[in-house]
Amino acid sequence: MARKEYIFTSESVSEGHPDKVCDRISDAILDALLAEEPEARVACETFATTNRVVIGGEVGLRDQDKLHRYMEAIPDIARECIRDIGYEQDKFHWNTCEVTNLLHEQSAHIAKGVNASNEKAEGAGDQxxxxxxxxxETPELMPAPILYSHAVLRRLAEARKSGEEPTLRPDAKSQISLRYEDGKPVEVTSIVLSTQHADEGQTSADIRAIVEPYIREVIPEGWLTEATEWWVNPTGTFVIGGPDGDAGLxxxxxxxxxxxxxxxxxxxxxxxxxxxxxxxxxxxxxxxxxxxxxxxxxxxxxxxxxxxxxxxxxxxxxxxxxxxxxxxxxxxxxxxxxxxxxxxxxxxxxxxxxxxxxxxxxxxxxxxxxxxxxxxxxxxxxxxxxxxxxxxx
CATH class of the missing domain: 3.30.300.10 (GMP Synthetase; Chain A, domain 3)
Structure with a gap:
């Protein structure tokens, strides 16, 4: 029988997290190719580190001339993603980071196995x-810990991008622990929030004062109690973030x-x-x-x-x-x-x-x-x- 009384924890990361920067670039490239050809074949991987983005993998369009033109546009797609996320750091800036495109055509053997033909239906792209x-447990029919971990970071990103909170920066992580009674979430036992910020003089208490109102906006009423443990920027200063602080993939x-x-x-x-x-x-x-x-x-x-x-x-x-x-x-x-x-x-x-x-x-x-x-x-x-x-x- 499933447990009814327990604490469960999930984490989220923001759009400025190094791995999410890479996911964004890979999906933006996919969208660009699908917009040109709905049957495009794309398997695009991105790596990001200090002042550098490397893109590789396989792509395929029926029109090879179009494919070559899109290859030339790949660096601009990557830079626009980085710009929209908000990176203008000295060692990771959308306009100055080096972008290397190593994408190549899809393997003919994979294409033969996957593509539909007169003899067979389109097959799965992999096992x-x-x-x-x-x-x-939620109106969205999602587990509550991950749903609200995402909601916290999405709200903070909105506040940062709108200019409401000019000292917040793109890289962030959240983690919510929820206590369940009779199989339903009833209380946040702890919340962890680490967010990149602008000024080395800002303390953990300063950052909590900025982020707490937004967190309270998105967490259901009554779930945050006097017993809830708050861990906001628990290591202190978090100024160097994004791919300059940690490589992404x-x-x-x-x-x-x-x-x-x-x-x-x-x-x-x-x-x-x-x-x-x-x-x-x-x-x-x-x-x-x-x-x-x-x-x-x-x-x-x-x-x-x-x-x-x-x-x-x-x-x-x-x-x-x-x-x-x-x-x-x-x-x-x-x-x-x-x-x-x-x-x-x-x-x-x-x-x-x-x-x-x-x-x-x-x-x-x-x-x-x-x-x-x-x-x-x-x-x-x-x-x-x-x-x-x-x-x-």
Missing amino acids: GIMFGFATN TGRKIIVDTYGGAAPHGGGAFSGKDPTKVDRSAAYAARYLAKNVVAAGLAEKCLIQLSYAIGIAKPLSIYVDTAGTAEVPPEQIEKAIARAMDLTPQGIRTHLELNKPIYERTAAYGHFGRAPDDDGGFSWERTDLGDALKAAL
Whole structure:
């Protein structure tokens, strides 16, 4: 039986965290290529350190002339990401850092195995396992610790970028520990917030005075109590941040990107990958299905695992675990999922409209628990499959 009384912790990192700078650049490059050709193939990795950004991986467009033109634009895309995040430090500045582009054409062997032909359907871009999760403990059907860890940093970024808080800088991390009673979150036992700032003379107390009002804005009423422990910039000065303080790399924050450790992870990163890569698209589909199971009232919690093999279209397995909260046996939900949605890579891309330039916005503050956008962004957060799932039971 699932525990009912416990404390659970999740962390988030801001858009200015070195790894998130890299995720942002990789996804911006992906969006640029998808805007030109919806069937673009992209597997883009970024590395950032002091005054330097290195971009590598594989890309493919049917029109090679267009591909060569976009190769020339890659440094400008990277610089615009860094500028928007807000880095103008002496040793990491959007206008002066060196950008090296090592992207090359996609492997012909991978393309042959993945691309559709007259003989076969489009196959998965790689083997692997992907998980989706949903829980009714928040309106967004997300685990509360990761949802509010993201919310804190997103609000501080808004205050920084608007000019409300001119001494805050882009790099930051948050961590929230929540106490659960009867399986529901009721109290923040501790909050950790480390944020880059402008002045070495600013103390931890100074930074807490700046950030606390914004934190109280986003944490549900009553969750912050006199017993809550606050750890704001616990090491003191945090002036040198971003890739100048610590190197960054695409795909290193996979738990931050998903469920904050509240659910398993298949191990595949998302950023920089086009939606033929099931690391990304099938993880989105699994979240979509799990969220719709919970939204439809079929369970209070739902964990879904999908598995794939490279070049093979259909999923090899579908697994559902509802932690004993389901109205029907999990095996019936598994069968209903297979009937309600085409889970081939092409089927996922079509159902969720993934062949669009909608990925740069996912690079920070989580891929899940966000509101669907009118242009198709975060389509996997829709709750429009409930009737189909019920009909398929």
